[in-house]
Amino acid sequence: MDSRKAILWLTETVAISSDDSDTSSWSDVCTDKLESSDDENEVDDEDRLFFPLMQYLIRLRRKRVDDYLHIIDSWTDSEFKNRLRLSRKTAYRLIDELEKSGFIASHKFGLKPLEPKLCFYIFLSFIANTEPLTPIATRFDISISSTFRVIRRVVAWILTKLNEAVKWPQDFNDIQCICDMFHSKTGIPNMLGVIDCTHVRIEKPKNAREYCNPKGYFSIILQATVDANLRFTNIFCGEPGSSNCSRVLKKSPLYNTAMQNRNALFPHNTFLVGHSGYPSLPWLVPPFRENKRLTPQQREYNSLHASTRKMSDKAFTMLKGRFRRIKLFTVYRNIAFITDTIVAACILHNYCLNEHDHLEEI
Structure with missing residues (x-):
């Protein structure tokens, strides 16, 4: 695999993995491709460096999301309320209701979906401030299109509570x-x-x-x-x-x-x-x-x-x-x-x- 193809494949794979997909699934793809290439004696030195790098980047993405959720959980109740504009108690109660509502997909054809807790935090980050979607997507490390899709789903769920x-x-x-x-x-x-x-x-x-x-x-x-x-x-x-x-x-x-x-x-x-x-x-x-x-x-x-x-x-x-x-x-x-x-x-x-x-x- 030449360097140009490697970069292109890496870019496409990272883009897909950042769009609500299961990072472990893409890690398995990398491993399978590497193993199948080993069997056919088609792996050169660039491939042996490329696929482990791919696995590392995917795991790093999942770690960044988990780290930011951990940061939110580490906030004091006062910090949580000041930044997300709801008390932690109110937010947790709504997250429980959102999880039971079915508005957040429980499966994505074998790919792990975004959990309701993460989706609700994304929505609160959006409605609590006037900043554009880009920094919100960056903090949660998902694509801008996925961020907007999550916000629309949470809004649609809240509208069911109107009456x-x-x-x-x-x-x-x-x-x-x-x-x-x-x-x-x-x-x-x-x-x-x-x-x-x-x-x-x-x-x-x-x-x-x-x-x-x-x-x-x-x-x-x-x-x-x-x-x-x-x-x-x-x-x-x-x-x-x-x-x-x-x-x-x-x-x-x-x-x-x-x-x-x-x-x-x-x-x-x-x-x-x-x-x-x-x-x-x-x-x-x-x-x-x-x-x-x-x-x-x-x-x-x-x-x-x-x-x-x-x-x-x-x-x-x-x-x-x-x-x-x-x-x-x-x-x-x-x-x-x-x-x-x-x-x-x-x-x-x-x-x-x-x-x-x-x-x-x-």
């Missing part, structure tokens, strides 16, 4: 509890939530004009309703940044359901509050329009209204502070993928609140 994690209150006791908590915190009775929108910055898409928001950057919109514990009770995501909040609301399933059957979502005269950009509806109350004719009571209500709306701001701040990817999607131009990732972050936001997994710096 379980982001729930509209239906039971009378739940509704009453939320209203009582809002009343005690804000002084406003019969209030079921705060509705608001936030923009998620993206790279310039193909239909750029549609996604350019009034602040001059490209974005997609996340609409959410928030309860008194800062949980999301309803989300609607994916509308282009040029849309205003009223237009987004009217496109959402929440609006259609409430307009057709108010009592299905807002029984007992309950309602949402929203800023002045929202329309005044039987189930949605914006503040009184500022003018010189407002009574003292109306001005006092506007003051309570403004302080109440800060809850949605705080919820969005928590979401983007924990999952920094939601602040900015660089490189990625697939709107469907971005939307799914934002929804997945909202699901994890609620999951963390349910697990009492809080970040102190937020």
Whole structure:
């Protein structure tokens, strides 16, 4: 085997072995090829040096992956939470659920797949920061395409938990509890939530004009309703940044359901509050329009209204502070993928609140 062919074969083999494959299998291939060549007296000095080198490089790759997992496991609980944005307890619980879900392949036609623990760490590394895929792939020593494929699979799995994690209150006791908590915190009775929108910055898409928001950057919109514990009770995501909040609301399933059957979502005269950009509806109350004719009571209500709306701001701040990817999607131009990732972050936001997994710096 001449040196050029050896280099080419080495490059192709390493590329394949870095793409979710079983390194021991490729090690066996090298050994078998060397042994078969020995039998046929076809092994020259270059071959005898090349195949052991191939085996060494493959084993080295597996060692680098194992070493980085060992590094993560060696982090203190504080370091783990600071870097991956979830507590170790919450992460382990989700890893167990991911392993049982079937979303991560248990076999790859004789090749060893990436384990759920590694896949979830890759996803957390992606959503916890705004760095591109290349350094993430480098740390875990897998290809960029495999890294992106792992992220999409974990996102798809998290989306199956949407109805379980982001729930509209239906039971009378739940509704009453939320209203009582809002009343005690804000002084406003019969209030079921705060509705608001936030923009998620993206790279310039193909239909750029549609996604350019009034602040001059490209974005997609996340609409959410928030309860008194800062949980999301309803989300609607994916509308282009040029849309205003009223237009987004009217496109959402929440609006259609409430307009057709108010009592299905807002029984007992309950309602949402929203800023002045929202329309005044039987189930949605914006503040009184500022003018010189407002009574003292109306001005006092506007003051309570403004302080109440800060809850949605705080919820969005928590979401983007924990999952920094939601602040900015660089490189990625697939709107469907971005939307799914934002929804997945909202699901994890609620999951963390349910697990009492809080970040102190937020």
